[in-house]
Every structure is written in C-alpha cells, then in structure tokens.
Amino acid sequence: MSNLGSDPHRHTDMLDGREDHAPGDEPEESAGHWVRNANLGLGFSVVLTVGAFLLAASDVIYPPAIPVALIVLAIAQMGVHLVFFLHITTGPDNANNVLALAFGILVVFLIVIGSIWIMDHLDQNMMPMEQMMRMQR
Amino acid sequence: MLGKLGLSAIPFSEPIPLITSIIVILVALGVLGLITAKGWWPYLWREWITSVDHKRIGIMYCLLGVVMLIRGFADAIMMRTHQAMAIDAPGYLPPEHYNQIFTAHGTIMILFGAMPLVLGFMNFLVPLQLGVRDVAFPTFNSVGFWLTASGALLVNISLFVGEFARTGWLPYPPLSETTYTPGVGVDYYLWAVQISGVGTLITGINIVTTVLKMRCRGMSYLRMPVFCWTSLASCLLIVAAFPVLTATLAMLTLDRYLDFHYFTHTAGGNPMMFVNLVWAWGHPEVYILVLPAFGIFSEIFSTFSGKPLFGYRSMVAATLFICVVSLMVWLHHFFTMGAGAAVNTFFGISSSIIAVGTGVKVYNWIFTMYGGRVRFEVPMLWSMGFIFTFVIGGLTGVLLAVPPADFLVHNSMFLVAHFHNVIVGGVVFAIFAGMEFWFPKAFGFRLHEGWGKAAFWCAFIGFWVTFTPFYVLGLLGMTRRLQHINFPEWSPWLYLSVVGIAILILGVIAQVMQLVVSIRDRERLRDVTGDLWDGRSLEWATPSPPPFFNFAVLPDVEGEEAYWGIKLRAVETQQLAPEPDYRPIEMPVNSPVGICTAFFAAVFGFAMVWYIWWLAIVALVAAFAGFVVFAWRDVHEFEVPVREVARVDRARRAAREALLERMSRHGALP
Numbered sequence: 136m137s138n139l140g141s142d143p144h145r146h147t148d149m150l151d152g153r154e155d156h157a158p159g160d161e162p163e164e165s166a167g168h169w170v171r172n173a174n175l176g177l178g179f180s181v182v183l184t185v186g187a188f189l190l191a192a193s194d195v196i197y198p199p200a201i202p203v204a205l206i207v208l209a210i211a212q213m214g215v216h217l218v219f220f221l222h223i224t225t226g227p228d229n230a231n232n233v234l235a236l237a238f239g240i241l242v243v244f245l246i247v248i249g250s251i252w253i254m255d256h257l258d259q260n261m262m263p264m265e266q267m268m269r270m271q272r
Numbered sequence: 273m274l275g276k277l278g279l280s281a282i283p284f285s286e287p288i289p290l291i292t293s294i295i296v297i298l299v300a301l302g303v304l305g306l307i308t309a310k311g312w313w314p315y316l317w318r319e320w321i322t323s324v325d326h327k328r329i330g331i332m333y334c335l336l337g338v339v340m341l342i343r344g345f346a347d348a349i350m351m352r353t354h355q356a357m358a359i360d361a362p363g364y365l366p367p368e369h370y371n372q373i374f375t376a377h378g379t380i381m382i383l384f385g386a387m388p389l390v391l392g393f394m395n396f397l398v399p400l401q402l403g404v405r406d407v408a409f410p411t412f413n414s415v416g417f418w419l420t421a422s423g424a425l426l427v428n429i430s431l432f433v434g435e436f437a438r439t440g441w442l443p444y445p446p447l448s449e450t451t452y453t454p455g456v457g458v459d460y461y462l463w464a465v466q467i468s469g470v471g472t473l474i475t476g477i478n479i480v481t482t483v484l485k486m487r488c489r490g491m492s493y494l495r496m497p498v499f500c501w502t503s504l505a506s507c508l509l510i511v512a513a514f515p516v517l518t519a520t521l522a523m524l525t526l527d528r529y530l531d532f533h534y535f536t537h538t539a540g541g542n543p544m545m546f547v548n549l550v551w552a553w554g555h556p557e558v559y560i561l562v563l564p565a566f567g568i569f570s571e572i573f574s575t576f577s578g579k580p581l582f583g584y585r586s587m588v589a590a591t592l593f594i595c596v597v598s599l600m601v602w603l604h605h606f607f608t609m610g611a612g613a614a615v616n617t618f619f620g621i622s623s624s625i626i627a628v629g630t631g632v633k634v635y636n637w638i639f640t641m642y643g644g645r646v647r648f649e650v651p652m653l654w655s656m657g658f659i660f661t662f663v664i665g666g667l668t669g670v671l672l673a674v675p676p677a678d679f680l681v682h683n684s685m686f687l688v689a690h691f692h693n694v695i696v697g698g699v700v701f702a703i704f705a706g707m708e709f710w711f712p713k714a715f716g717f718r719l720h721e722g723w724g725k726a727a728f729w730c731a732f733i734g735f736w737v738t739f740t741p742f743y744v745l746g747l748l749g750m751t752r753r754l755q756h757i758n759f760p761e762w763s764p765w766l767y768l769s770v771v772g773i774a775i776l777i778l779g780v781i782a783q784v785m786q787l788v789v790s791i792r793d794r795e796r797l798r799d800v801t802g803d804l805w806d807g808r809s810l811e812w813a814t815p816s817p818p819p820f821f822n823f824a825v826l827p828d829v830e831g832e833e834a835y836w837g838i839k840l841r842a843v844e845t846q847q848l849a850p851e852p853d854y855r856p857i858e859m860p861v862n863s864p865v866g867i868c869t870a871f872f873a874a875v876f877g878f879a880m881v882w883y884i885w886w887l888a889i890v891a892l893v894a895a896f897a898g899f900v901v902f903a904w905r906d907v908h909e910f911e912v913p914v915r916e917v918a919r920v921d922r923a924r925r926a927a928r929e930a931l932l933e934r935m936s937r938h939g940a941l942p
C-alpha cells in the first residue's frame with residue numbers, strides 16, 4: 136500500500152471510527168508488516184502447490200486416498216489466498232469483506248448448482264430414445 | 273485492409289433505413305455544426321465530456337437514456353403499424369427488416385434506454401442522499417458512462433453500415449451461430465452489449481463501494497433513504513449477474529469467430545446452455561431495473577404524503593429479499609424447454625415467492641399515503657399510475673410462473689403484455705416520476721405542471737389501450753414477433769393497439785413540449801430555495817442546482833430522514849444551525865481518460881464486427897495506453913479555496929433563512 140498517501144479518494148476522514156475500511160483504505164498497516172504477510176502467504180502457497188505435485192507423483196500415502204488429499208490441499212490453498220492475499224480475516228473491521236465473499240460464494244453456488252440441475256433435467260420431457268427410434272423407422 | 277467492409281454495407285436499396293440514416297446523419301451534423309458555430313466545444317469538453325462530477329455524469333446518462341428511448345419508440349411505432357397492415361397483406365416491412373426492428377427495439381430499450389436512465393438516477397442521487405461529495409471512484413465513473421455510450425453508438429451505427437441482429441434481444445443459438453446468421457448483425461449486438469456491459473459493471477462496483485464506504489457521519493445503514501438501499505441491491509445484482517452475461521456472450525463470440533462449439537449442435541455443444549446462462553443474467557437484470565424504480569417511488573410517496581415512509585425496515589428487508597431470490601428464479605423463462613416436474617415446480621414456486629416481497633412494498637406505499645396530506649403533483653400521479661399498472665403486471669407474472677399455464681401462453685402476446693406491464697408501468701413510469709421530482713434539483717427550475725399532467729394522462733391511457741389488446745391476442749393464440757398475420761379475427765385488437773400507440777405519441781409530444789415550455793419559462797419556474805417539494809432526504813439540503821462539491825460542510829446525521837430532522841430543528845428554534853467553520857475542499861480533477869478509452873473501445877468493436885484485425889489491435893492498445901497514462905498522472909485533485917466554499921454556502925444559508933421565515937409565516941410545516 137505504498138501509494139496510500141497519493142490515493143485521491145480516501146475519504147477515511149469522513150468515516151466513523153467504528154466503520155470498516157476497504158482494501159487499499161487501511162490506514163495504519165506498515166509496509167514491513169505487509170511484506171512479511173505477503174511472504175508468509177507466498178511460502179504457504181508454494182508449500183501447498185509443491186506438496187500437491189509430490190503427493191501425486193509418489194506413493195508416500197495410500198494411493199486411492201490421493202484425490203482426497205489433493206482436494207484438502209486445494210481447499211487449504213484457497214484459505215491461504217483469502218487470508219494472506221485478499222486479507223479476509225475475522226477482525227471487527229472486516230465485515231464488508233466477509234459479507235462480499237459470502238455473497239460471491241452464494242451467487243456462484245446458485246448459478247453453478249442451478250445450471251447443473253437444470254441441464255441435467257432438460258431431457259425429462261423427451262420421448263425415450265428407443266420409442267423415438269421406433270417412430271423414425 | 274478493410275475486412276468485410278465495403279460499399280455494399282450501406283443499405284442503398286432499402287428506402288426506409290436509407291432515409292432514416294440520412295435524416296439522422298443530417299441532424300447529428302446539424303447539432304455538431306451548431307456547437308462548433310457557437311463555439312461551445314471548449315465549454316462542453318471542460319464541463320461535461322471530461323467531467324468526473326457524479327451529478328454531471330448522472331445527467332449525461334439520463335440524456336443518453338432519453339435519446340435511446342425515443343429511438344426505441346420509433347421502432348415500436350413501426351412494429352405496431354406494420355402488424356396492423358400485415359393482416360393478410362404484405363405490410364411495409366420485409367421480414368429481414370422487421371426482425372432487425374424487434375431485436376433493436378428490445379436491446380435498445382432495456383440496455384441503452386432503461387439501464388442508462390436507472391444508472392443515471394443512481395449516480396446523481398446516491399452521493400447527495402448519503403451526504404458525501406462524490407462516488408468512490410469518480411474517474412472510473414466517467415469511464416463507465418462513456419463505455420455505455422460507445423455501446424449505444426455501435427448499435428446505432430449498425431443502422432447505416434451493415435445490419436443489426438435478427439435474432440431477438442437475446443440471441444439464442446443455433447439461430448445466432450454463423451451457420452444460420454452469417455452477417456454482421458449478431459456481431460454488432462455482441463460487441464455493443466459487451467462494451468456497454470463493462471461500463472455497467474464499472475458503475476455497479478462504484479455505487480456498491482460508495483454506499484458501503486462513503487456515508488457521511490451518522491448515516492448508518494438503517495438511516496439511509498430507501499433509494500440508496502434499492503440502488504445498493506440493484507448494483508449488487510449488477511456485480512453478480514453482468515459477469516455471467518459477459519461470459520455467455522464471450523462464448524457465443526468464440527463460437528462465431530473461432531469456430532468453437534459451446535452452443536452448436538455438433539461437436540458436443542449445447543444451445544440450451546446459452547438459454548440457461550443468458551437467463552441467469554436476464555432475470556436479475558429485470559430486477560436491476562425495477563429495484564431503483566421502487567426506490568424512486570418510495571421517496572415520492574413519502575414526500576408527497578408528508579409522512580415518513582410506512583414500514584421503512586420492512587421495505588429494506590423486502591429489497592434484500594428480492595435481491596437474493598431474484599437470483600434463483602431464472603428458469604421461469606424456459607419452463608417449456610424440457611425440464612421435468614421437479615425443476616419446473618421449484619422455479620415456479622420461487623418465482624411466485626418474489627411477489628411476496630413486492631406485495632410488502634405495495635402495501636407500504638399505500639399505507640404511506642393513508643392518513644397523509646397527499647399532494648397530487650405530477651410525480652405523485654406517475655406513482656399512483658404505477659401502483660395500479662404494476663400490480664396488474666405482477667399478477668400476470670405470477671400467472672406465467674405457474675408452469676402449466678405458461679405452457680399455454682409462453683412466447684405469446686400475453687407474455688409481451690406482461691413484461692411491458694411491469695417494465696413500462698414500473699421502470700418507465702418511475703423514470704418520468706423521478707424526472708419531474710428531481711429535475712428542479714438538477715437544473716434549478718421546475719417543469720411545467722400542465723404539460724406534465726398531460727404527458728402522464730396520455731402515457732397512462734395510451735399504455736393501457738396499447739397493451740391490453742396484447743393480453744387478449746395472447747389468449748387467442750397470437751405468438752410474439754410475427755411479421756405476417758393470417759388471422760383476420762385478430763385485426764380489431766391490432767387496430768386498437770395502433771390507437772393506443774397514437775395516444776402514446778401524444779404523450780411523447782407532451783413531454784417534449786413540457787421541456788421546451790419549461791426552458792422558455794425558466795425564470796418563472798425557478799426554484800430559489802433548493803427544497804421546493806418539502807423534501808425529507810439530504811439532497812434537498814443543497815441549493816438547486818447543487819454546487820459541484822455538494823456540501824460545503826459534510827452533514828452530521830442524527831436520525832432517519834436526515835434532512836427532515838435538520839428542518840424540524842430549524843423550525844423549532846426559528847434559526848439555522850450556527851454557521852460552520854469552513855475549510856478548503858479537495859475535489860478530483862476532470863479527466864479525458866473516460867472518453868478516450870470509450871472512443872477506442874468503439875473503434876475496437878467496429879473493427880471486430882468487420883474483421884479489420886489491424887485496426888482492432890491498434891484500438892485495443894490505444895485504449896489500454898489511456899489507462900497507463902492516467903495511472904501515471906501526478907495531479908489528481910485541486911483545492912476549492914475557503915473563500916469560494918464560504919461564498920457558496922452563505923448564499924445557500926440566505927435562501928434557507930428566507931424559506932424558514934416564509935414557512936413560519938404560513939405554517940407550512942406541522
């Protein structure tokens with residue numbers, strides 16, 4: 136957030152102290168802390184990525200469990216990204232970010248699950264295939 | 273060098289588009305010539321085109337929307353008269369032209385007419401009502417507006433150069449695939465909608481951020497005017513739904529340009545996926561339009577009833593309820609596509625449930641009027657016409673949401689009647705109500721009342737005479753989008769509908785007259801107080817028109833109906849709050865980045881439509897370069913000196929003192 140001082144539309148002074156702040160609007164975070172945070176996140180995500188490749192290529196764990204392990208690693212990876220890069224935390228001034236995330240997940244969930252359900256159903260009112268073949272004959 | 277573009281693209285052999293083109297070009301040249309002759313360019317460039325002031329951008333959005341509404345209305349006149357003349361006769365529009373007209377009508381009315389108007393109202397009002405000086409990202413705002421304008425430009429260019437899509441306003445494949453529509457029509461549609469879609473998304477993000485992050489001191493969520501709530505909900509839907517549209521159209525674009533197979537019948541594609549995805553955007557879209565309209569009516573009902581809005585909290589809850597549920601009903605647009613009973617029942621019920629939220633709102637508006645001192649000014653007429661019209665549209669919607677019933681009238685004129693009933697009665701009436709209501713705020717003088725009333729009555733009666741026959745025709749079995757009609761039994765209803773359109777034309781004339789007469793008589797109609805309707809929210813605390821910085825000192829809100837509280841206190845103590853301590857104000861500088869990016873985006877779209885690859889690349893790079901230059905800017909705001917701030921605000925206070933004195937003399941307040 137090195138360009139904080141020059142960000143023309145920080146209206147932080149107009150916000151209540153109780154209010155939360157948008158990403159890029161956090162005033163006090165020091166540069167050092169930010170770098171440490173990002174590096175930590177980088178470290179975690181590299182470990183998780185490399186781990187996924189190693190697990191898949193070797194037989195350190197019971198082979199049929201590998202897909203499950205990969206899913207676990209993937210979810211952990213998402214968590215690392217959210218916490219270290221997108222700064223989603225449980226802190227009190229993070230309500231907006233968490234709500235935005237929840238809304239996003241809800242929308243994706245509705246559209247993806249809904250589409251799968253709908254598309255899976257679209258042949259329901261069709262004549263069974265053999266009957267159609269019979270009629271064409 | 274010029275791709276597919278050649279002289280054959282100009283419709284020399286078709287008199288109607290050719291003559292229209294010539295007239296439009298002449299008018300456009302005339303306007304540009306007038307601006308040049310009068311030397312208005314520097315003023316326009318400095319004060320409007322490059323402006324990042326949310327009020328100016330809002331006004332430009334509305335202007336764009338109004339012009340496009342008129343264009344779309346011209347299409348509507350042609351469709352009505354053609355159908356009336358095409359009963360066992362050829363009519364006057366050949367099929368390929370008629371199909372372009374209904375496609376252009378839908379696209380223009382929804383995406384380039386109603387959307388810019390709704391976004392314009394949000395832009396103009398949200399910062400004022402929240403008591404702040406601008407939206408969260410002012411320059412971004414200008415980019416968003418100009419991108420929408422570019423999309424509109426592309427659609428209108430298609431009238432003179434090439435053709436427009438003939439597929440209907442949602443270009444269903446396989447018809448819209450290259451196999452069946454090889455021409456440039458669908459490509460014009462795709463690029464125009466994509467470019468304006470990006471603009472809309474930008475504005476959506478902007479308003480969401482503004483509402484969440486930029487309220488003035490004390491403006492907690494539950495003190496915001498309902499219009500801010502509905503704008504928030506509408507923009508959340510924009511952020512959720514527009515990316516779906518962009519992705520869907522991008523896939524169709526890949527199908528058309530690079531032989532992909534997302535929506536083809538062959539190679540594993542599935543056209544039904546397009547229908548599914550496009551409605552996953554399309555249904556939220558209708559609520560994107562109508563939610564801000566609900567907000568406008570809420571403000572009007574409470575102001576003109578002289579009462580706080582009845583059930584403010586239930587209004588907020590209903591808004592959020594509609595916002596979420598509208599994301600789970602999209603299948604009701606294709607009940608007949610083949611889904612089984614489980615799916616159809618689920619979506620049928622969820623669609624009907626939306627009406628519960630809307631019903632809550634309708635009762636709240638009625639109870640707001642109940643026991644109030646209702647003033648039947650023009651905005652109030654539109655609002656009452658809205659309740660009547662919209663309730664009937666909602667009821668026919670619920671009827672359509674019952675799958676077995678929908679199987680009978682899907683894609684019939686009954687459906688056409690339903691959605692015009694809700695969109696005209698809901699959105700368009702709201703736009704006209706809002707214009708009457710806030711025009712004085714934006715321009716400093718009110719609109720002529722007599723012409724306004726004439727416009728309302730013509731629109732209201734004209735609407736019903738035009739569209740009631742559609743319900744009958746739908747039940748008689750007439751499908752939508754017919755270029756030729758061979759059932760003479762339908763003719764009385766089609767003729768009646770032409771009578772209706774004639775009444776609507778009178779309404780449009782009344783609107784134009786209202787504007788002309790009001791501008792002529794502006795001195796007499798001047799609003800000197802800044803609060804001519806006895807308003808309740810913060811925009812009425814500013815002078816009309818508001819200074820570019822909106823508030824000399826940001827307000828400190830102590831309850832719901834922020835401005836009403838301030839006003840009551842002033843009346844009780846018989847004086848204004850003591851003069852504040854003025855400070856210099858920092859405001860963002862104007863920027864040409866919006867218009868430049870949008871210009872190159874339009875060139876890019878045009879080049880893509882005609883396969884002029886080099887030009888597309890050049891335009892894309894240029895558009896991007898604009899952003900880079902902007903990112904390197906080193907001056908981004910300027911300071912308004914204390915003297916100027918104080919001068920503007922003292923003038924406002926003087927006007928307010930005069931108002932206060934007048935009010936206490938006449939006892940205008942309770």
Ligand code: HEM
Nearest residue numbers: 558562604605623627666669670672673682683691694695
């Ligand atoms: C009470 C809530 C509503 C319900 C239950 C409802 C239901 C429906 C249904 C079932 C259809 C599809 C009919 C068919 O294709 O056979 C439909 C179409 C449509 N509705 Fe509604 N509706 C409601 C409110 C609205 C509102 C508020 C708007 C706009 C502001 C709207 C705009 C439209 C449009 C534009 C279409 C047709 C699009 C097309 O096929 O081109 N509806 N509605």
Ligand SMILES: [Cu+2]
Nearest residue numbers: 555602604605
């Ligand atoms: Cu719908």
